[in-house]
Amino acid sequence: MNDVLAADTSMGAVTLRVGDLDAMTAYYRDAVALQVLNEVGDTVTLGRGTTPVVILKHAPELAHASPRDAGLFHTAILFDTEEALAAAVYSVATRYPNTFTGSSDHLVSKAFYFSDPEGNGVELYWDRERSSWSWVHGNIEMATLFLDPNGFLQENLSEAGAADPLIGGAQVGHVHLQVGDVETAREFYVNRLGFESTAQLGDSALFVSAGGYHHHMAMNTWNSRGAGPRRLALGLAQVDIEVPTPDDVGALTERLGHYGVQTRNDGQTVTFDDPWANLIRVGLPRSLR
Secondary structure, eight states: OOOSOOTTOEEEEEEEEESOHHHHHHIIIIISOOEEEEEETTEEEEEETTEEEEEEEEOTTSOOOOTTSSEEEEEEEEESSHHHHHHHHHHHHHHSGGGEEEEEEOSSEEEEEEEOTTSOEEEEEEEOOGGGOOEETTEEOOOOEEOOHHHHHHHHOOHHHHHOOOOSOEEEEEEEEEOSOHHHHHIIIIIISOOEEEEEETTTEEEEESTTOSOSEEEEOTTTTTOOSOOSOSEEEEEEEEOSSHHHHHHHHHHHHHTTOOEEEOSSEEEEEOTTOOEEEEESOGGGO
């Protein structure tokens, strides 16, 4: 039985349940500079080109979750150039300046953090070349170093990007979750789902990936230590993971079944809950379905 995800695995769109669909659409469209790709009933899909990044589902009947509950820590949107990242950061900073929460150089990437109007974390980032990443005994070297946002914009914001932030490509690079404990996260996401561990911060955070990426997913207990399964609430509705072939979907379905994980398989995707009732869907890239 194949016990790891394919090296070409990547992250798909993140689906959020939102209370104010118009306000949240405006934030991701006008500030983060994503395009509305589809709008059907109470659901709006935003992304770049043909790549969906965030799917917003209107659920005004639901309440906000507690910050201490399991769920989404942040959706991390990866830009293909520093110019494109700078344009998006400048766009958010000028339109929603109070949503900026910080910035860091992580050695493998440069990242800027925001909180959307309903409190969902958002990371906008750019990766350095893989050849510059450092691995020690199978662990990626990452850090949290000071990154001056104004200096970054001075160096990388172009006139074109300031005038129209919709430049370059963007996709979900990784998804960071809040969980109740790291060892349960490791058992599920590494031993069962098939990611490989790339870094761990004691009993407070775990980073995992496929194919030698620095991390496709992360789980931390910084706000949520001891949290149990989530109740239905605003915030994270679903995390999409994309694998290259139908055989990969089949292998994962078989592996999860071996471990007793309840799954729903429609022939193209397999859907299941993690130990905190975060819904995960694994399937082919949308362009191949």
